[in-house]
Amino acid sequence: MNEQALLNSARTVEKQIKINLLNRGMSQRDLSDLIGENPTQVNRAIKGDMSPKSIRIREKIYTVLNIEE
Incomplete structure (x- = not known):
């Protein structure tokens, strides 16, 4: 996976967590x-x-916020 794809994945996870919070x-x-x-x-x-x-x-965090990995 290239750096841009890793960065995009990290941003997606961050958004998902923040929305759940x-x-x-x-x-x-x-x-x-x-x-x-x-x-x-x-x-x-x-x-x-x-x-x-x-x-x-x-x-x-995934467990507490019921986020599927």
């Missing part, structure tokens, strides 16, 4: 408290960071 009236801070993760790490995960920790955080 808005629909639930939640902030990223609320989400980080709910899943027990640092708000900065949650933001990195939402923005598309590909570190193993960010991937695990996104999995938690």
Whole structure:
């Protein structure tokens, strides 16, 4: 996958998460408290960071927000 495709995928995931947060009236801070993760790490995960920790955080986010991977 080229860099542009990766960037587009990351943006799509970020939008999906943010829309789900808005629909639930939640902030990223609320989400980080709910899943027990640092708000900065949650933001990195939402923005598309590909570190193993960010991937695990996104999995938690998908579960909490009922997003299918």
